[in-house]
Amino acid sequence: MATSEIKRGDPGIDPKTGEFRVVGPGETFKSVTEKISSIVLTPHTPLGWLAFFGIAGAGATMLLVAVTWLFLKGVGIWAISQPVAWGFAIINFVWWIGIGHAGTLISAILLLFKQTWRNSISRFAEAMTIFAVVCAGMFPLIHVGRPWLGYWMLPLPLTMNVWPQFRSPLEWDVFAVSTYATISVVFWYVGMIPDFGTFRDRSQSKVGQYIYGMLSWGWRGSIRHWMRYETASLLLAGLATPLVLSVHTVISFDFAVAVLPGWHTTIFPPYFVAGAIYSGFAMVLTLAIPLRKFYHLEQLVTERHIDNMGKIMLATGFIVAYGYGMEAFMAWYSASHWEAFMFWNRAFGPMGWSYWVLVTCNLAIPLTTLWSRKLRTNISFMFLISIIVNTGMWFERFVIIVTSLYRDFLPSSWGTYRATKWDYMTFIGTLGLFTTLFLLFVRFLPMIPMNEIRMLLPAAKIKPKATAGAGD
Structure with missing residues (x-):
């Protein structure tokens, strides 16, 4: 690429259009490359990264202890019983799958719609998707009680004629989840190939040159390579786009095909998809805001990105609110005694507190504040909102599962639900595992796509100083 002496962009408001610029002042092709490469290729790991990695590693160790004890003793160490046969395992499964949705939407749908503002956040959003699926994927395996028979869920031609x-x-x-994970990993890796070529050329160590050279698959930055890269990106985006809708729709079928009041409803598929995007963008904010501060990326992840993510959260938040309203309406309109009792018990029963935590975190706070552009571009406020929404979306899954099960058709079988320390350790452990994987990604892989950011810089008024290879 050719470097430029022209300073481009403005992190503030464009006086002509009134919109936020994409990149900050002083950003050139070379400065973007150096800023992102220096995070990975530096020989000195920041102390802050090591501190957070130690905390996250402790959480991942907690998960290892909890799962090991689970395999030794069985699912009885959890709080599941009759009638609440599903507990934290399925709650966390649905929550983690939902968090991964924003990465696919940012990388696939916004790419197809040519939304260039996505470029700065697409890479770590895709990484977030993969690590969230890793955390979610283990719960269907461990909650069945016999994880060593997990291969039975695959359509293998076994001699025992055991079929799923x-x-x-x-x-x-x-x-659904395996397809989602496969496409997400391929899309994520293909997008990093040009950046691996840059790391290969800029790395000062032989080990780094060898590893990044192997990962770059001989990338030279030729026109033929770029054409094939663009074609592959569009094809993978086209494959991933239906998954944004299909994956959480299939997850919702776990509940919608049951005959249990509160579950047996056709609103669940779109309601689950909207909720997944809602919580997914909240998690992107939770990750992006500390990253831009810690690595001084304010000129790349600008206020415009925070503002746009706030708008998407506002839109999906109202779809979620519509879903909540429809649940109340259908409980009344169905004229079903069971549905009416379910909704009353969900809101005012012994565990009604969880329902009002849900309403406060998902509706009352975000949907009354995200209208303000001033608040949407307030970095500290948006970080707080992202934590609140993720908390509320976890309680949404808790309410759907637990408060629909603990009082079913027969009063003689009513019970309650009190999570055990092993439930909490498993959940906290998945947070540690997710954070550990994400920190490793930030340290050793390009968390922002350099090639896509360079494309955002205007091509006009460029004065070439030198012609360089893929490493510039």
Whole structure:
């Protein structure tokens, strides 16, 4: 690429258009490359990174201890019982799958719609998707009680003639999540190939040159390579786009195909998808705001990105609010005694406090504040909102699962639900595992796509100083 002496962009408001610029002042082709490469290629790991990695590693160790004890003792160490046969395992499964949705939407749908503002956040959003799926994928395996028989969920031609029950939505989850994970990993890796070529050329160590050279698959930055790269990106985006809708729709079928009041409803598929995007963008904000501060990326992840993500959260938040309203309306309009009692018990029963935490975190606070552009571009406020929404979306899954199960059709079988320390350790452990994987990604891989950011810089008024190879 050719470097430029021209300073481009403005992190503030463009006086002509009134919109936020994409990149900050002084950003050139070379400065973007150096800023992102220096995070990975530096021989000195920041002390702050090491401190957070130690905390996250402790959480991942907690998960290892909890899962090991689970395998030794069985699912009885959890709080699941009759009638609450599903507990934290399925709550966390649905929550983690939802968090991964924003990465696919940013990388696939916004790419197809040519939304260039996505470029600065697409890479770590895709990484977030993969690590969230890793955390989610283990719960269907461990909650069945016999994880060593997990391969039975695959349609293998076994000599025992043991085949999966394809009419079960739990089996549909296996295919939906595995497909989602596969496309996400391929899309993520293909997008990093040009940046691996840059790291290969800029690395000062032989080990780094060898590893990044192997990962770059001989990338030279030729016209033929770029054409194939663009074609592959569009094809993968086209494959990933239906998954944004299909994956959480299939997850919702775990509940919608049941005959239980509160679950047996057609609103669940779109309601789950909107909720997944809502919580997914909240997690992107939770990750992006500390990263831009810690690595001084304010000129690349600008206020415009925070503002746009706030707008998407506002839109999906109202779809979620519509879903909540429809649940109340259908409980009344159905004239079903069971549905009416379910909703009353969900809001005012012994565990009604969880419902009002949900309403406060998902509706009352975000939907009354995100209208303000001043608040949407307030970095500290948006970080707080992202934490609140993620908390509320976890409680949404808690309410859907627990408060629909603990009082079913027969009063004689009513019970309650109190999570055990092993439930909490497993959940906190997945947070540690997710953070550990994300920190490793930030340290050793390009968290912002350099090639896409360079494309945002205007091509006009460029005065070439020198012609360089893929390493510039």
